[in-house]
Amino acid sequence: WRRGQTWAKLPRWLGHGGFPMLPTPDRLCPAAAASKLEVSMPAVVEVESGDTARIECNFYIPGNGSYTYITWSYIDRNNWVRLCRIMGSEILEENTDYTGRLSVGEDKALSISRVTVLDARTFVCQVGAGSHGEGENRTELHVYTMPVSPLPSPHGGTWCPRLSLLLQIAQCVSRNSFPPPNITWHKNGEKLQPEEKMVKIPTTLTRESSGLYTVSSTLFAHVTREDRNSLYYCTVHYWLRGQRRTVESRRVNVTVFYPAEHVKLHVMPSSALVKEGDDIKLVCEADGNPAPVFSFYKRELEDSWQDLTSLADTNSGVLNLHDVNKSSSGLYRCQTLDLDDMRQLEKDVELVVNYIEGVHVKMEPPSPLHEGDSVRLSCDAHSPVALDYQWRDEKGRKVAEGNQLFLSNLTFETSSNFSCKVIAPSVPGLEQSKQVAVAVQGKPRIVAISSPLYVRQDEVVNLTCKAIAFPRPSVHWNVNGTAHEYIENQHIASNLTVRVNHDLLRAGAMCRVSNALGVSEKHIQLLDQKTSESKGVIIVAIIVCILVVAVLGSVIYFLHKKGKIPCGRAGKQDITKPEARKDKIVVEVKSDKLSEEAGLLQGANGEKRSAADQVGQSVVHGP
Numbered sequence: 001w002r003r004g005q006t007w008a009k010l011p012r013w014l015g016h017g018g019f020p021m022l023p024t025p026d027r028l029c030p031a032a033a034a035s036k037l038e039v040s041m042p043a044v045v046e047v048e049s050g051d052t053a054r055i056e057c058n059f060y061i062p063g064n065g066s067y068t069y070i071t072w073s074y075i076d077r078n079n080w081v082r083l084c085r086i087m088g089s090e091i092l093e094e095n096t097d098y099t100g101r102l103s104v105g106e107d108k109a110l111s112i113s114r115v116t117v118l119d120a121r122t123f124v125c126q127v128g129a130g131s132h133g134e135g136e137n138r139t140e141l142h143v144y145t146m147p148v149s150p151l152p153s154p155h156g157g158t159w160c161p162r163l164s165l166l167l168q169i170a171q172c173v174s175r176n177s178f179p180p181p182n183i184t185w186h187k188n189g190e191k192l193q194p195e196e197k198m199v200k201i202p203t204t205l206t207r208e209s210s211g212l213y214t215v216s217s218t219l220f221a222h223v224t225r226e227d228r229n230s231l232y233y234c235t236v237h238y239w240l241r242g243q244r245r246t247v248e249s250r251r252v253n254v255t256v257f258y259p260a261e262h263v264k265l266h267v268m269p270s271s272a273l274v275k276e277g278d279d280i281k282l283v284c285e286a287d288g289n290p291a292p293v294f295s296f297y298k299r300e301l302e303d304s305w306q307d308l309t310s311l312a313d314t315n316s317g318v319l320n321l322h323d324v325n326k327s328s329s330g331l332y333r334c335q336t337l338d339l340d341d342m343r344q345l346e347k348d349v350e351l352v353v354n355y356i357e358g359v360h361v362k363m364e365p366p367s368p369l370h371e372g373d374s375v376r377l378s379c380d381a382h383s384p385v386a387l388d389y390q391w392r393d394e395k396g397r398k399v400a401e402g403n404q405l406f407l408s409n410l411t412f413e414t415s416s417n418f419s420c421k422v423i424a425p426s427v428p429g430l431e432q433s434k435q436v437a438v439a440v441q442g443k444p445r446i447v448a449i450s451s452p453l454y455v456r457q458d459e460v461v462n463l464t465c466k467a468i469a470f471p472r473p474s475v476h477w478n479v480n481g482t483a484h485e486y487i488e489n490q491h492i493a494s495n496l497t498v499r500v501n502h503d504l505l506r507a508g509a510m511c512r513v514s515n516a517l518g519v520s521e522k523h524i525q526l527l528d529q530k531t532s533e534s535k536g537v538i539i540v541a542i543i544v545c546i547l548v549v550a551v552l553g554s555v556i557y558f559l560h561k562k563g564k565i566p567c568g569r570a571g572k573q574d575i576t577k578p579e580a581r582k583d584k585i586v587v588e589v590k591s592d593k594l595s596e597e598a599g600l601l602q603g604a605n606g607e608k609r610s611a612a613d614q615v616g617q618s619v620v621h622g623p
Helices: 030-035 227-231 502-507 527-560 568-577
Strands: 004-007 039-040 043-046 053-055 059-060 069-076 079-087 088-095 102-104 109-112 123-127 134-144 167-177 182-187 203-207 214-223 232-240 241-246 263-268 280-286 293-301 304-307 318-323 330-337 344-351 357-363 375-382 388-392 398-399 404-407 418-425 431-438 440-449 453-455 460-470 473-475 482-488 493-499 507-513 518-524 526-528 584-591 616-621
Touching: 039 123, 039 134, 043 053, 053 616, 079 102, 102 232, 102 460, 134 232, 167 182, 263 330, 263 344, 280 293, 280 330, 280 344, 280 518, 357 418, 357 431, 375 388, 375 418, 375 431, 440 507, 440 518, 453 460, 460 473, 460 507, 460 518, 473 482, 473 493, 502 526, 526 527, 568 616
Parallel strands: 043 134, 453 526
Antiparallel strands: 004 079, 039 059, 053 109, 069 079, 069 123, 079 088, 102 109, 123 134, 167 214, 182 232, 203 214, 232 241, 263 280, 280 318, 293 304, 293 330, 330 344, 357 375, 375 404, 388 398, 388 418, 418 431, 440 460, 460 493, 473 507, 482 493, 507 518, 584 616
């Protein structure tokens, strides 16, 4: 044949060129097969589109002979097309569609790069070995292309299950795959099978010009109200590298129209916990699709209903009630209307608004109260639920529990605002309070004055007077000055700024506090600070003298313990009449006030000593 010549496919019993093949020893006797040229190749080679396909050609030549040539060809539509011929180290490649994509390895294997689905053919390897004749074998090349992920297209319509029709749910398309894949449909994870009047799945197969396939599958099914939450998806099954693989589409849902069969009406939050002042919702729900039209009513009389629809959102079925009170309690009704069959459903709910009313505090005996009196406070209220009572002072501190509070031995300081706090334990947050003023009346009582006050002549000082009383008193001074008053808790205080003079030092000042129930007065004494200072000097001198005598006694006691002073009268003589020596240091302590100190020291036998005897010497021996 000439290079590039196309061979016609011949019958298996004809040799190449159209001549019949003569029987060979291996056909006549299997034992002779060992002396025959043998060519072995894999029956099938699988490769993914875009990869490189490698087809091996192994051969055996008896007697370790060498080949004369190797020819690679492929069969296309019953025609043989030579790709290349190998003779020794020379490779002669034909001009074909594979030019630029072919290569032959050292083991004479044929490699085809950038494989496409058009390369899915039968490839033939022919080996010639001179006197050993010629042998051949072939391999089927399978090319796979993974399909593009399927995209299910929901129909987009809405269906009424009362119509017994097979409705289009979705369409699934898988493009550019080879060989053609298979598509199955699933609902909620279960595979769907064609079923008369229930499920229909038509499929179309299209071969593109590229040799790839596009498969389209459409799901038709009968739906019910139970399918409102069903999820449908398709699965594409394909082969790749000898393995069966799958890819799933995303899930789709269909909208199903169906009438309401049940309606519910409930209070949010729970009606058992509603209290005065709350904002609540009455929520009406129906199981139809689309939701029906909602209407709300409240029963007023036995057969009379108040229409509240104007206050509600009729599309969502919500009635909002703001700042509810006792009058908001009652029976409420929700009605639904299906516009398809004009069927009406309704549901009632009882709303109970918990409340506390009529909080009242009673005082026994009633006002006015005076210091030393006792009083009992009683608290009462009304509510449909059980109540607890607490008493708190004006600072919010709890002082007692129960509906009564007893106060005894009242004083001005006891006067305060007490509050009765009423609590409903079964309804969190439901509480009310009532205040009562316990006012203790009486004439003023002065509790603090700035007396005595040490001052200097012509000094500007502040005089202070503090009192407590009810009704509120007034403060007056009997001297002229600038007064400033201020209220602290239940006390009234007055500061008087004055300049000190002789008359003020002599007479002092008088604070007078009065109200409608009486008068209280107190005198403020002013003392000259110089006189107090001279007295202070005398006191300090006396203290110093006492300390000196104490120190002297301690020294004598220390010397006596060390044996420096002998016991008895002889010791006295040593002290009073010491022998004069140059190596001794004599320290003499004298007192000018002998008459005052004569009685302070006594002799060893307890007798008083004369002033002359009280002058002594302390002798300290030198080294």
